[in-house]
Amino acid sequence: xxxxxxxxxxxxxxxxxxxxxRFKEEGWDVDVISPNRGTFKGKKGMTHKSxxxxxxVSPDDYDILFIPGGYAPDRLRRYPEVLEFVKKIYDTGKIVxxxxxxxxxxxxxxxxxxxxxxxxxxxxxDLVNAGAIYTGNEVEHDxxxxxxxDPSAMSELMKMIIEHAKKYS
Amino acid sequence: xxxxxxxxxxxxxxxxxxxxxRFKEEGWDVDVISPNRGTFKGKKGMTHKSxxxxxxVSPDDYDILFIPGGYAPDRLRRYPEVLEFVKKIYDTGKIVxxxxxxxxxxxxxxxxxxxxxxxxxxxxxDLVNAGAIYTGNEVEHDxxxxxxxDPSAMSELMKMIIEHAKKYS
Numbered sequence: 001x002x003x004x005x006x007x008x009x010x011x012x013x014x015x016x017x018x019x020x021x022r023f024k025e026e027g028w029d030v031d032v033i034s035p036n037r038g039t040f041k042g043k044k045g046m047t048h049k050s051x052x053x054x055x056x057v058s059p060d061d062y063d064i065l066f067i068p069g070g071y072a073p074d075r076l077r078r079y080p081e082v083l084e085f086v087k088k089i090y091d092t093g094k095i096v097x098x099x100x101x102x103x104x105x106x107x108x109x110x111x112x113x114x115x116x117x118x119x120x121x122x123x124x125x126d127l128v129n130a131g132a133i134y135t136g137n138e139v140e141h142d143x144x145x146x147x148x149x150d151p152s153a154m155s156e157l158m159k160m161i162i163e164h165a166k167k168y169s
Numbered sequence: 170x171x172x173x174x175x176x177x178x179x180x181x182x183x184x185x186x187x188x189x190x191r192f193k194e195e196g197w198d199v200d201v202i203s204p205n206r207g208t209f210k211g212k213k214g215m216t217h218k219s220x221x222x223x224x225x226v227s228p229d230d231y232d233i234l235f236i237p238g239g240y241a242p243d244r245l246r247r248y249p250e251v252l253e254f255v256k257k258i259y260d261t262g263k264i265v266x267x268x269x270x271x272x273x274x275x276x277x278x279x280x281x282x283x284x285x286x287x288x289x290x291x292x293x294x295d296l297v298n299a300g301a302i303y304t305g306n307e308v309e310h311d312x313x314x315x316x317x318x319d320p321s322a323m324s325e326l327m328k329m330i331i332e333h334a335k336k337y338s
Contacts, residue, residue, distance in 0.1 A: 010240075071179075071240050074270075078291050101243075108294045122247050125277045129298035 012070030013042035059088035069100025181239030182211035238269025
């Protein structure tokens with residue numbers, strides 16, 4: 001199983017770190033991907049390094065995509081290559097997980113319309129305006145989209161993603 | 170003439186500071202307002218202090234509202250009191266100016282539908298999904314809404330706002 005995690009400047013540190021180690025715990029390969037390869041300062045001050053740039057990877061190489069929150073999503077959504085990558089992974093029925101402000105990227109990838117999406121309450125209006133169904137639940141699972149509100153939803157979200165990945169792989 | 174500027178954590182420092190001093194240059198009173206009174210760290214690291222909390226002020230007290238960008242708007246839009254303040258100032262035909270990510274607050278205040286709005290390109294999808302007309306211009310003036318894309322648009326934006334305020338006051 002191969003996992004892609006997207007990061008950029010101002011990523012919510014723990015929303016990157018916990019999924020990163022949790023996926024590795026399963027023995028899965030995890031690639032940390034950013035628009036340009038480099039080091040990124042998290043919202044809470046830690047420094048994170050990416051393994052690959054978005055132009056070095058193909059959606060075909062991954063089974064799972066995860067997009068952490070913080071303000072990294074505001075930066076990720078600016079890159080057409082990132083949005084194409086997200087959309088292709090989604091369109092092939094692979095797992096797309098995201099949390100907190102992460103669904104901003106899903107909005108710009110055009111994949112939330114008519115879907116039940118959990119996300120941080122600050123972006124509720126953006127989700128609703130994009131046609132998503134914002135239930136207010138801590139986690140949501142709709143098709144191959146798995147989403148959560150904030151760090152308090154991470155454990156449940158990761159459990160859902162990992163169980164689903166094992167069941168359908 | 171009395172001006173309200175809304176700030177929160179992660180405000181884009183220069184998008185607060187230049188308008189603050191520019192309005193004062195006109196001899197106008199400027200109140201820096203935040204959801205709770207306090208000091209706020211800007212996105213570029215400076216520390217800014219608010220004069221009043223949103224519950225201490227009334228829309229009736231102000232002639233102009235300005236909302237800087239950075240990630241402060243993501244925080245400001247979480248407060249119903251802030252959104253009510255913005256909407257009331259807008260509904261009474263007073264000037265509402267905003268720049269960069271600031272229009273996120275205008276989206277949540279429900280005042281962008283059918284309006285020509287300039288804003289940072291990262292939030293274009295949110296503006297379009299909210300029904301705004303995103304022309305891609307550096308500055309836009311539609312009715313009493315004055316908006317701009319980023320710091321490069323600030324001088325033109327402030328000139329427009331100040332000229333309009335003097336003309337119609």
